[in-house]
Amino acid sequence: MxxxxxxxxxxxxxxxxxxxxxxxxxxxxxxxxxxxxxxxxxxxxxxxxxxxxxxxxxxxxKEDLLVEIVQSAAQQFDEALFTLRELPLPADQKLREAMQRHIRVIADNMESATVFFHEWKHLSPAAYGRVTAWRDTIDTFYRDLLTQGIAEGTFRPDLDVKMAANLILSAVNWAYTWYRPAGSLTPRDVAEGYADMLLAGLRSPEVP
Amino acid sequence: MxxxxxxxxxxxxxxxxxxxxxxxxxxxxxxxxxxxxxxxxxxxxxxxxxxxxxxxxxxxxKEDLLVEIVQSAAQQFDEALFTLRELPLPADQKLREAMQRHIRVIADNMESATVFFHEWKHLSPAAYGRVTAWRDTIDTFYRDLLTQGIAEGTFRPDLDVKMAANLILSAVNWAYTWYRPAGSLTPRDVAEGYADMLLAGLRSPEVP
DNA sequence: CCTACCGATCGGTAGG
DNA sequence: CCTACCGATCGGTAGG
Known part of the structure; x- marks a missing residue:
């Protein structure tokens, strides 16, 4: 602090x-x-x-160690995403970029990310409150991005923004449980793979 | 035991x-x-x-308490998913049903699910090994389902099965962090919402 | 950075 | 199910 x-x-x-x-x-x-x-x-x-x-x-x-670790993880997410906010990109491209950065922060900080997701409940009330507020901020970031995309015509007009943001957050956050930096997949591979599936869907294209 | x-x-x-x-x-x-x-x-x-x-x-x-809680959670996932295996359903419908059951197990057992995801590393080696094996089993279940769907022509032939299974698992598992049984969304709502987005994609349909 | 120590608390047991 | 207790270990401090 x-x-x-x-x-x-x-x-x-x-x-x-x-x-x-x-x-x-x-x-x-x-x-x-x-x-x-x-x-x-x-x-x-x-x-x-x-x-x-x-x-x-x-x-x-000891608690100061925890606070610092969790806080610095939160800060890295912030920096990665909020420099993206006002970039003049179509929403689908912005979503790809956001997912890539989000996963990269996790991939580059697997340990802090794990501590962040598992141990934040042990923070003192003050630090706990800050982390909760931060979570809302990230959530809002993805919802705004989706809303922007609907307004643009990039995303389906009938999209449930809350649920779509949840789905995206699930995808990127869950990476902390399985991603291995030593493996063959880069954060970019994962983000692009996820974004491709999310944007186009899993279903076979109609063959007219 | x-x-x-x-x-x-x-x-x-x-x-x-x-x-x-x-x-x-x-x-x-x-x-x-x-x-x-x-x-x-x-x-x-x-x-x-x-x-x-x-x-x-x-x-x-004390450890016996943990073992029992984690094990019973694993067993519930097993029961929910493996009765589905040989059902003669098209892969997309089977995926919907699997996601719904998966999320329902979490929703009905939010506490055990949280313990399962956060505390399994504290298990003794034997119980730890069983949980790891179980995780692989669930992973394989979703991969087989996707492979079946590609063979059927339901899912895109160019689908990356490993990555798609990861995406689905992320979506359903992450529910333990945010789902609230007292809220207005049923597990079915969540599963159907997720499945709709996953199957058809977020992108606006082409307007020819 | 070490030695030596503090009071508190831990999981678990004995004996009833 | 309680009382009383065990040895071990905890986060942290004093004094050097």
Whole structure:
């Protein structure tokens, strides 16, 4: 929350970036593999070759780790999608681009994404509220995109916008459960494949 | 695991069904709300108006609660989908029916479904393996359905079966995050809405 | 960053 | 189903 960005590295804030970031990285991995409550601070310290108590020279609390991980994931989604908002693209192309970016954020942050989807209920009320608000924002983004597409004539006029947004969000979010960065599919492959199916449908074209 | 099914209710297995089932029900609720590791046996006992230690007159361990909840969820999916396998329906209708049943299982068991998707990583290796195998089975079910539909001519011949199955599974599984049984949408509404969009596509029909 | 420690809480058991 | 308890482990701190 209180990011020490303004002050550069001086003797005053010695504990240093690098170690702090290592801690957050390893915490993200352990939280995603074992869950927040099943990860002890001693587990975390052990992975970094230090004693449990030593962590507190770099961080303030266990919950702060969770808040930071979840928040930074949310921020990445935000950045990816909201630079898209006012782009002058037809709605179907914009949808393709949005899905691609959305999946890419997940693919590039599989651990944080898993923590985000599984552990956000353990946040303090304040952080919890922020995440809930953020979810609504993403939802609204996709609904607006669909509404725009209907107005344009790109999407069917009888589309149920709420349900279509749900379907799209299901597709992109669920990727955190199965996507493997080491596999052969790029986020672009997945997004294009999904978008093709969503836009044209699974049914065989009429052969008149 | 060792289900006492063969022996009916006798004086020998006194502790009784009802109380046992209450425990499993409340455990399902608490595990879904707070997560497995954040729920203590004393929390659970408190909700049932008893002391922590008293639970062990009815159950054997905390992990057994988790195993049972996850397993019974898996079993419900199995029953819902596998009675569908050999039904002589065109693939698109079978897909509609499968999605409807899949979503209904989630809708009727929101708590178990949440535990299933979030807490299965905390299972012992044996139970973990069973759940993984089960996931593959469900995946195969949808892929076979799609393959059948292509062979029939119902689905496009150029369909990527693996990706299409992923898309369908994303849609139905993600329902556990947003569906509200008290809301106005029935599982049938959701499944039909999704199937309509998936089969025909979002794009506006050509107006020749 | 370590040693040594704090009070609290954990899952589970004994004995009734 | 309760009381009383077990050893283990938790997040976090003091003092260096």
């Amino acid at each position: 209180t990011d020490p960005a303004p002050t550069p590295d001086t003797a005053a804030d010695l504990p240093a970036r690098s170690r702090r970031e290592q801690i957050y990285d390893v915490a993200g991995r352990l939280f995603s593999e074992r869950g927040y409550h099943a990860t002890s601070m001693r587990d975390l310290a052990g992975e970094l070759g230090m004693q449990g108590g030593s962590l507190y020279a770099h961080i303030s609390s | 060792t289900d006492p099914a063969p022996t009916p209710d006798t004086a020998a297995d006194l502790p009784a069904r009802s109380r046992r089932e209450q425990i499993y029900d409340v455990a399902g609720r608490l595990f879904s709300e707070r997560g497995y590791h954040a729920t203590s046996m004393r929390d659970l006992a408190g909700e049932l108006g008893m002391q922590g230690g008293s639970l062990y007159a009815h159950i054997s361990s």
